[in-house]
Amino acid sequence: MxxxxxxxxxxxxxxxxxxxxxxxxxxxxxxxxxxxxxxxxxxxxxxxxxxxxxxxxxxxxxxxxxxxxxxxxxxxxxxxxxxxxxxxxxxxxxxxxxxxxxxxxxxxxxxxxxxxxxxxxxxxxxxxxxxxxxxxxxxxxxxxxxxxxxxxxxxxxxxxxxxxxxxxxxxxxxxxxxxxxxxxxxxxxxxxxxxxxFPYQREYTLCLSEVDTIMVESQMEKMLKEMTMMKKMNESPKLMKEMNGRMMGWFMNKKAFVDAVKDGYIPPYAASRAGITKPPNFNFFMINGKSYPMTDELMIRSGENIRVRLVGAGMMPHFMHLHGHDFWHVSQDGSPLANPVRMNTIPVFPGTTSDIIIQGTNPGFWHFHDHSDLSTTNNGSFPGGMMTMLMYEDAKQNGVNVPEIVQVSS
Incomplete structure (x- = not known):
């Protein structure tokens, strides 16, 4: 960001x-x-x-x-x-x-x-x-x-x-x-x-995503071992001759795949080959690759407009809510809306982008976070995850005096 x-x-x-x-x-x-x-x-x-x-x-x-x-x-x-x-x-x-x-x-x-x-x-x-x-x-x-x-x-x-x-x-x-x-x-x-x-000078891009750290570490380890084997095969013309659709899971067309299954090929999704595959169990939720409290803040001043670009880069929907303000939803998937919509919580679905305009109308330090409670945790512990702050640079000049506190446990 x-x-x-x-x-x-x-x-x-x-x-x-x-x-x-x-x-x-x-x-x-x-x-x-x-x-x-x-x-x-x-x-x-x-x-x-x-x-x-x-x-x-x-x-x-x-x-x-x-x-x-x-x-x-x-x-x-x-x-x-x-x-x-x-x-x-x-x-x-x-x-x-x-x-x-x-x-x-x-x-x-x-x-x-x-x-x-x-x-x-x-x-x-x-x-x-x-x-x-x-x-x-x-x-x-x-x-x-x-x-x-x-x-x-x-x-x-x-x-x-x-x-x-x-x-x-x-x-x-x-x-x-x-x-x-x-x-x-x-x-x-x-x-x-x-x-x-909405004249603005500053803008921020927030890529929203999530990760199952156990799954990623396990599959990355497995992949590294397979990559070592592939490297050896690439270096050996004799072994390269053994590479085929059954090994790689690549077939020339649908018929070739169906024929291979009839001939005994076991697809990777079959329980007899891979067991019961578990879906991801996401335990960290991120903004630009970081979870709270390591997410970057959105900075603003009284009277200023800022543009925030929200990118649904992961697999889950997220519902971004801003405290103390309404904002304007101005663009969806890159296209400006014919009429901006006033909101305080916006859904960001996988594969979509939403642009919002935040107006500097209420000086202070305000939470901006996913309103799905799971997504504001770090490995199950609140607070964490997909959470950041809207921070006014001129908060003190406007009479706001709130201490900075970093909380990682409730």
């Missing part, structure tokens, strides 16, 4: 022969606003046609000379991630961070992501909510082969539509997202009706 500039390394340049070749091969803040602005009652954003989902540009176009291309390097490796002091897990991290770095680009510009996999497992990146060409959608063995050990895959697409989106691995999603393979993708519109209606 940050109001700082994009932390990921980026190179912006005009189309080059390298980008053109790739395209051809695939076929295709300073001050808060005034109190008057913060108290404004909105009417309508009037910034879009709610019936129109046609991309502004055909997704299968390729960059033309002179068009801006923003290039990002994303490297996947295994790291140790600390959720709260004393709780660490092994994680798959993009550029060493959990979640991955926020990517922010102007609407309709081109994006080129050099995705390098430094692990021995197969991975991809899916650009959630983005109108990409089919080959760039990041579905393993659906739109592309999984990116293998020490391989680099180049994702090239135009940044559309505008709004709050995110990216994540689409291979073994249940484990890989818990293990950190997700991040925010913000596409900035050329004209933002929300900012016109």
């Amino acid at each position: 940050s109001d700082k500039s994009n932390p990921i390394s980026r190179r912006s340049f005009l189309s080059t022969a390298g980008v053109s070749g790739l395209a051809a091969s695939m076929g295709v803040l300073l001050k808060g606003s005034t109190a008057q602005a913060a108290a404004k009652t909105p009417q309508s954003t009037n910034g879009f046609n709610p019936k129109d989902t046609v991309p502004a540009y055909p997704p299968r176009q390729s960059p033309k000379a002179g068009e801006k291309v923003h290039e990002f390097d994303i490297e996947l490796d295994i790291s140790v991630h600390e959720i709260v002091p004393g709780i660490k897990i092994h994680a798959f991290t993009y550029n060493g961070t959990y979640p991955g770095p926020e990517i922010r680009v102007p609407e309709n510009d081109w994006v080129l992501v050099n995705f390098k996999n430094k692990t021995a497992e197969f991975h991809t990146i899916h650009w959630h909510g983005i109108m990409v060409p089919n080959e760039m959608d990041g579905v393993p063995n659906g739109t592309q082969w999984g990116v293998g050990p020490n391989q680099t895959f180049k994702y090239l697409f135009r940044a559309q539509p505008a709004g709050t989106h995110f990216y994540h691995c689409h291979n073994m999603t249940n484990l890989h997202v818990q293990a950190g393979m997700f991040g925010a993708l913000i596409i900035e519109p050329k004209e933002d009706p929300i900012k016109k209606l």
Whole structure:
């Protein structure tokens, strides 16, 4: 969560022969606003046609000379991630961070992501909510082969539509997202009706997710052993000949899979092979990879508007409630609402994004948390989890004098 500039390394340049070749091969803040602005009652954003989902540009176009291309390097490796002091897990991290770095680009510009996999497992990146060409959608063995050990895959697409989106691995999603393979993708519109209606200088992105630490550690350990075996097989042409659909669980088509089962292949979901598989039992609930009290605060001043982008990156719905304020729900899944909705609790479902505007109307230090009681615990202990604070920088000047207390047990 940050109001700082994009932390990921980026190179912006005009189309080059390298980008053109790739395209051809695939076929295709300073001050808060005034109190008057913060108290404004909105009417309508009037910034879009709610019936129109046609991309502004055909997704299968390729960059033309002179068009801006923003290039990002994303490297996947295994790291140790600390959720709260004393709780660490092994994680798959993009550029060493959990979640991955926020990517922010102007609407309709081109994006080129050099995705390098430094692990021995197969991975991809899916650009959630983005109108990409089919080959760039990041579905393993659906739109592309999984990116293998020490391989680099180049994702090239135009940044559309505008709004709050995110990216994540689409291979073994249940484990890989818990293990950190997700991040925010913000596409900035050329004209933002929300900012016109609610002038703001600061904004925050909150990726909401959860993790079963026991499951992740167990499966990561099992995966590391399998990765060692795969590495040995990759180094041995003789062993490579033994790799087949039965071993990998990959089949050319549905008929090949059905025939293999008839011939004795035991699918991984069969109890005779894997026993009874237990669903995740989530025990830590996170905002940007951290649980309370290690979550970052939202800072605000009296009379200021701030924009908060909520990303449902995990598997559970969360119900984010703000104390002492109502806020405006202004955008859903990247699209501005025709009429903002006044709320104090907003549901954020898996795979969705919701943008809200908080207005600085009640100085103090206010809780902002998931109103599902389970999600405000750390391994069953309250308080913890998906909880942070809205903190006024000018609280004392407005007569509020509350001591800072960090509570980890009730």
